Amino acid sequence: MSRDPSQPNIVLILADNLGWGELGCYGGGVLRGAATPHIDRLATEGLLLHNFNVESDCVPTRSALMTGRHPIRTGCRQSVPPGFPQGLTPWERTLAEELKRVGYHTAHHGKWHLGDIPGRYPSDRGFDEWYGIPRTTDETQFTTSPGYTPEVAELPYIMQGKAGTPSTNVVVYDLEQRRGIDETLVRKSKDWLSRVASTGQPFFLYHPLVHLHFPTLPHRDFAGKTGQGDFADSMVEMDSRVGELLTAIDELGLRENTVVIFASDNGPEFREPYRGTAGPWTGTYHTAMEGSLRVPFIVRWPGRVPQNVTSNELVHVTDVFTTLLHVAGTAPPADRPIDGINQLPFFLNPTTEKSPRDGFLFYIKKELVAIKWRDWKLHFIWSPAVNQSKGKLESPYLFNVVRDPKEESNVMSFNTWVLQPMLRLRAEFMRSLAGDPAPRDELKEDWDL
Template identity: 75%
Template sequence: MSSDPNRPNIVLVLADNLGWGELGCYGGGILRGAATPRIDELATEGLLLHNFSVESDCVPTRSALMTGRHPIRTGCRQSVPAGFPQGLTEWEETLAECLKENDYATAHHGKWHLGDIPGRYPSDRGFDTWFGIPRTSDETQFTSAIGYTPKVAELPYIMKGTAGQGSENVCIYDLDKRRLIDEMLVEQTKDWLTKRVEEQEAFFLYHPLVHLHFPTLPHKDFAGTTGQGEFADSMAEMDYRLGQIIDHVDNLGVRENTIFIFASDNGPEFRPPYRGTAGPWSGTYHTAMEGSLRVPFIIRWPGRIPASTTSNQIVHVTDIFTTILSMTGSRVPSDRPIDGVDQTRFFEKPTEIKSPRTGFLFYIKEELRAIKWKDWKLHYIWEPKVNKSSGRLESPYLFNTVRVRDPKEETDILAYNTWVLQPMMKLKGEFDKSLKNDPAPPDPLKQL
């Protein structure tokens, strides 16, 4: 552990497919079939963001979090099946690598989804150790699917690895293990944190939960506990697992000098029966709607970030990379464009200081779908629901996303607010120029 306030410990917990409207502190909770008391309590201990934005799905967001760079730069634009080239190239510098350079102990317990071959596992990318899954949880359905055989599609595994020693399979990741994995991950985390405190090491723990990704199946101890089905039971388990990590950090006596972050990787699932909700916002992941962009985000840092505070200022997932490096006094890579901005001062004084970010461009794969600037949203391609696209718009749609005006993006007001195009086109021009000077790797699915 670290007791040096200039070298705080970091615990970063990322939920999978958790929509803005699921948690009690975001207007969901018991209204969604499962109370979330531990997450709600965490929100009262720090800063809750209403306008934290991510990328379109699992891989793009995780790459942005680990590099501070939009996936249009890194090539991590979409989820890719096993056996295809995927993940972060060797040239990218990860958050773990930058913190490791600053003598932080690092661990990854959970879902990686940024590389599934030697050289691209977490233990190859700055993490001392890792335990979890290299890709995603829908693969747990393989072994019970009609016609499946390992001869045509690789078996999924829970894996582990140590830096310098490679990674290895632990067990097959099937539907039974799907119900157990979040419990397994928490046990790994508790053991690792205990050792770091005993050895008095500054630490960075990245714990990407598996819940609530489909198939959304709860541990047997939570099955039937809500009376509202497996999705709600899984919500209850997710809340409990986060509470276990919080309690362990606090009981180890490192609460005061530990930055604790809880967020989601993207908006909610759109497929029944695992469909989630984004609350007042429209859309799910894989769209450019606010329900895809906005997700929960809570940060606690006792004595530095005020408790019981909320903000609607814009923060982007790339900012977390830059901000954590700033908070820990670590080096930010200077030999490449970094899209994340430092939010440290805003986080510390959210009622006095505005976020230094005014907006961002939103891509899905190679397509620029939308530009967000302050309370305004410009859509170039209209796809309010997944696979319901009307294609590229001759005249883009413009919405004001303030909740009392048009949170569901239903009324195009571009004709009456063409002035908004000026700051948006300036943002786009600067980004386009940067992309031209920093070309991305080719699409993985086009490399074979």
């Protein structure tokens, strides 16, 4: 295991569609019918962010996490069905590729959703090995859907692969496999950790969980455990799986020199009966409301990140890429615009330092929907709920998300001064977008689904 403090181990655990208000440490837990003691304890051991922001759905967030670049640059603007072009182009550099370049062992166990053809699987993009699903979990419903046959739409598979060899199918990803996959993923990660712990090299484990993505079905061992239905049972299972990973880190003697991050890729589920909650915020993923943007984020680094601290400083998912590269003693690629900002000084001193980020632009697909700047949110398109958009606004709506967390009172008439810094932020981003050297991918098209 790495004992070099200049190159600590990194474990990045990403929940799927876990809303801001679900966990006990974010005001949920038992109030949601599901205690989350393991993640709550992790929150007391490090820094918990109240204002960590992501993209609109799974693919955009995961591309931003892996590249430090907004999806409007990379082309990973939305989730698309199997059989259609998707994934990161070879020109993009992933977090795994950059960490591997400086000596890290790398593994991915979980949901990828950044490429489902040879050349774009995790083992092609910097991971020594991987096990999991190349796309998403709603595909588990295919085999029980009326009229479905593999001849008209390809079967979903759990897959595996190692760098330098082709990735292969393991088993059809159906509803029964969906119930058991997070157990299997944790077992894979624990086995990998035990193998790399004695190598003397630092490692990067990316463990994107499947919970709580719909259909939100718990492992049989957790079914009925809460008495509050499948969603609450799945939350309890998710917390338990995170606890297993944290226990494995401790038992292998890795805790002191390992950075652990737990976060979510998107806001809560909006589909019944698996609907989640964003707590005090309005909205779900696929919207530009705070409930879509803000999700849980906890970072633990013993002796470096102080314990039991919470912060409302603004951080964006692209910042994780840049920050973790600085944690590993390296820097992002210099041949392309990088949207991620180094948050390491803030993470190490959250009670005295401020986040260097003032704001960011928020796109859904290829539309600029909103700008968030400090305590303010400017909406160009108003869509407070999925499929309830009112289209482009003649006069944008402006909200102060501290005084008005549910974004109910448009204060544009009294605060037009806010347009200056916000539109300046937009102009700077547009200039960088126009000069972005990223080549167009011949497989990329606009899939307005």
